Amino acid sequence: MEKKTVRGTFRRFFDVSSWLGTAEIKRNTSNIRVMVKDLFTVRKAERRETFADAVARYKLNKQDLLAKQDEFFKVAMVYLAVCICDIIYAIYLYYKSKYMPALMASAFAFVLFSMFFRQHFWYTQIKHRRLGFTFQQWVVSLFK
16 A cells, blocks of 8 residues: 555655646647748638729729828838848947847847838739739849
């Protein structure tokens, strides 16, 4: 009887798997696997429509489109300017041997560039009056 009590006491006080949080680690690993799968899976478009169909569905006129186009362009340029300033600051931090802040500034620059890309991508679609641009088409239109 004493052996079972000692074994139970030992298991209760020295439960290494709960200390390490193995159940939580397994759950987080499963969540990461699902997120990565969703990240690399291309979703089908909910509706296939042309630019003219979208304009008609949202009841937009030419002045609304021009205003949106101008707004997207201005916001994109603000993001680009802040991104360039942040890159310069990251380079400055790197040369001052402040590597972790430089890394964080670089990560922030990537976020700013993604925001620039989103706004400029929408601007480009309105400018060319076409939906469904690919990244390659966007880059080509950027340097035309």
